[in-house]
Amino acid sequence: MADQPIVRLKNVGKSYGPVVSLRDVSLEIGSNEIVGLIGDNGAGKSTLIKIMTGVESPTSGEVFIRGERVDFSNYSVKRAHELRIETVYQTSSLGIKQPLWRNFFVGRPLTNFLGFIKVREQKRISEQIMRETIGFRSAGIDVDTPVGRLSGGERQGVAIGRAMHFDSDLIVLDEPTVALALSEVEKVLNFIRSIKENGRSCIYIEHNIHHVHAVCDRLIVLDRGQLVLDCETKSMSYTELVDFLRDLHFRDDQETKIAS
Amino acid sequence: MQEKVAPTKTGPGLIRKFFQLDGASIALVFVLLILIFMITAPKAFLGYRVYMSFMATVPPPLIIALGVTLVAVAGEMDLSFPSIVAAASFVFGILFKQWDVTWLALLCAIAVGAGMGLVNGLVVTLLGIPSLIATLAMLFLWGGLVTVLSGGIQLAIPDIYGTTMHTMMVGRIGGVFPAQMIWALLISAFIWLLLNRHRFGENLLFIGDNLEVARVVGINATREKIKLFTLSGALAALAGVLLTLETTAYFSSQGMGYLLTVIAAVFIGGTSIFGGSGKVVGTVFAAFIVTVIEAGLVASGIQGFWTRFFIGLVFILSVTANAIIEDPDKVPLARMLRARMSKH
Numbered sequence: 094m095a096d097q098p099i100v101r102l103k104n105v106g107k108s109y110g111p112v113v114s115l116r117d118v119s120l121e122i123g124s125n126e127i128v129g130l131i132g133d134n135g136a137g138k139s140t141l142i143k144i145m146t147g148v149e150s151p152t153s154g155e156v157f158i159r160g161e162r163v164d165f166s167n168y169s170v171k172r173a174h175e176l177r178i179e180t181v182y183q184t185s186s187l188g189i190k191q192p193l194w195r196n197f198f199v200g201r202p203l204t205n206f207l208g209f210i211k212v213r214e215q216k217r218i219s220e221q222i223m224r225e226t227i228g229f230r231s232a233g234i235d236v237d238t239p240v241g242r243l244s245g246g247e248r249q250g251v252a253i254g255r256a257m258h259f260d261s262d263l264i265v266l267d268e269p270t271v272a273l274a275l276s277e278v279e280k281v282l283n284f285i286r287s288i289k290e291n292g293r294s295c296i297y298i299e300h301n302i303h304h305v306h307a308v309c310d311r312l313i314v315l316d317r318g319q320l321v322l323d324c325e326t327k328s329m330s331y332t333e334l335v336d337f338l339r340d341l342h343f344r345d346d347q348e349t350k351i352a353s
Numbered sequence: 354m355q356e357k358v359a360p361t362k363t364g365p366g367l368i369r370k371f372f373q374l375d376g377a378s379i380a381l382v383f384v385l386l387i388l389i390f391m392i393t394a395p396k397a398f399l400g401y402r403v404y405m406s407f408m409a410t411v412p413p414p415l416i417i418a419l420g421v422t423l424v425a426v427a428g429e430m431d432l433s434f435p436s437i438v439a440a441a442s443f444v445f446g447i448l449f450k451q452w453d454v455t456w457l458a459l460l461c462a463i464a465v466g467a468g469m470g471l472v473n474g475l476v477v478t479l480l481g482i483p484s485l486i487a488t489l490a491m492l493f494l495w496g497g498l499v500t501v502l503s504g505g506i507q508l509a510i511p512d513i514y515g516t517t518m519h520t521m522m523v524g525r526i527g528g529v530f531p532a533q534m535i536w537a538l539l540i541s542a543f544i545w546l547l548l549n550r551h552r553f554g555e556n557l558l559f560i561g562d563n564l565e566v567a568r569v570v571g572i573n574a575t576r577e578k579i580k581l582f583t584l585s586g587a588l589a590a591l592a593g594v595l596l597t598l599e600t601t602a603y604f605s606s607q608g609m610g611y612l613l614t615v616i617a618a619v620f621i622g623g624t625s626i627f628g629g630s631g632k633v634v635g636t637v638f639a640a641f642i643v644t645v646i647e648a649g650l651v652a653s654g655i656q657g658f659w660t661r662f663f664i665g666l667v668f669i670l671s672v673t674a675n676a677i678i679e680d681p682d683k684v685p686l687a688r689m690l691r692a693r694m695s696k697h
């Protein structure tokens with residue numbers, strides 16, 4: 094298992110009608126690594142994630158999850174959960190009016206044979222996830238607190254804790270620090286580090302290069318649907334990375350000018 | 354009915370905990386209202402008879418309101434129930450009159466109501482018409498269909514009185530207590546469990562809270578909504594049969610009187626107008642409040658015409674109060690007042 098990548102993309106392409114979103118992308122996500130995915134808006138990040146997690150099918154190429162070729166005709170959120178992959182979306186992962194104990198288990202509650210939820214058990218496990226997996230210490234927050242009363246960073250923690258509890262090997266984070274205060278960002282980065290400490294992998298999509306460089310083991314850069322960089326973080330300093338991305342920008346602008 | 358509350362030493366904490374209980378604040382309003390009417394209309398409200406009469410007339414709208422509460426939790430609305438009440442009453446009445454069946458007639462009536470609800474659900478989910486509009490259209494459609502099928506007639510079924518089924522459903526226990534109240538309470542308990550303890554209820558909560566979240570966590574919103582409207586239709590049908598049993602008659606505009614009171618009961622009870630949260634206990638008390646206001650005003654000597662005005666007033670005030678409790682920023686007036694207060 095250790096050598097087998099969790100996700101492997103082979104020459105994957107995706108186009109929506111005439112719009113080409115991804116072009117011949119090949120990459121791997123191994124076990125127990127944090128991979129940063131960088132790219133401008135429209136570079137194809139979301140498309141890549143949707144294909145990797147099986148939400149959308151590629152128009153060309155193949156996707157393997159733990160060596161098994163993904164059959165997109167019967168793919169679903171449930172199937173992705175079975176394959177132990179979970180995506181934490183920026184704003185749409187939690188029901189804000191619902192208490193923590195519901196949010197931890199929504200979509201896969203612990204129920205008896207009649208479909209009634211084992212509330213006490215869910216609360217007990219939620220309590221455990223809060224304290225042990227994600228290390229919540231804020232006073233005044235318990236399993237009955239509605240998620241709407243948590244800070245933005247804490248909400249990301251809940252979603253990440255949920256993914257880890259359900260034993261996801263690969264957790265995809267879609268810009269988890271957007272619109273967060275600085276102190277909250279630090280919390281989220283710690284949650285991301287805890288993913289690795291728990292022996293799991295993470296794909297971390299982010300605009301802020303500084304955060305990516307600080308926590309990721311490996312960097313992947315997408316530019317207009319193409320993979321332009323895939324390297325170990327330690328092989329590139331923060332300034333080198335920034336320079337690389339700036340050059341990319343510059344080249345893009347040049348090409349657009351020439352084209353028009 | 355909520356989880357047991359840990360005893361706290363401080364008074365304010367205890368009061369806050371009380372108001373966090375499902376339906377606690379609305380129960381308080383109910384008690385206050387009764388106390389007021391005991392003063393303004395002592396003749397009626399100090400005797401037990403008026404309460405027996407409430408418990409005979411409230412169950413049908415209450416049962417409908419329980420279904421609509423679930424619909425509102427999912428962020429939807431169902432306005433078609435008056436016609437489903439009429440359809441179920443008609444089916445029940447005609448089957449009893451023609452073939453003398455009772456329990457079978459009840460089952461058929463509920464099946465018809467569920468079928469109409471199913472169609473409502475399909476219209477809402479497959480055609481994508483907002484349910485407020487879709488079910489308003491279905492109110493006309495079903496109502497028209499029932500009137501056509503029944504040929505516009507009224508049915509009187511006095512013979513139903515005295516049957517086992519009549520005694521069990523709407524008989525008077527000990528000669529005074531209406532049996533339908535027992536059924537209404539059992540169904541209330543069932544709906545409470547369904548919403549607060551069953552995965553179906555949880556799915557509705559998340560669908561109403563944020564449809565996108567529901568989708569992302571793997572809830573099949575379309576299927577759940579179809580089930581929801583089907584259930585709402587079945588409950589409206591049961592209410593229709595109870596009404597017909599109580600009045601031993603059917604006429605096609607039978608359910609129309611419930612349109613305002615049922616919707617008022619749901620939202621006075623504290624169920625969120627924005628979806629994502631519902632108060633079943635609140636709905637039970639609010640269904641009584643609406644009826645008590647009507648009776649109490651008349652018994653206090655206020656002209657009957659005023660009752661609708663007051664129900665409307667209570668409706669708008671309680672919905673506003675509930676919205677402010679839920680999120681003051683969603684009420685522009687409250688937001689403005691708060692902004693002004695913080696300036697000083």
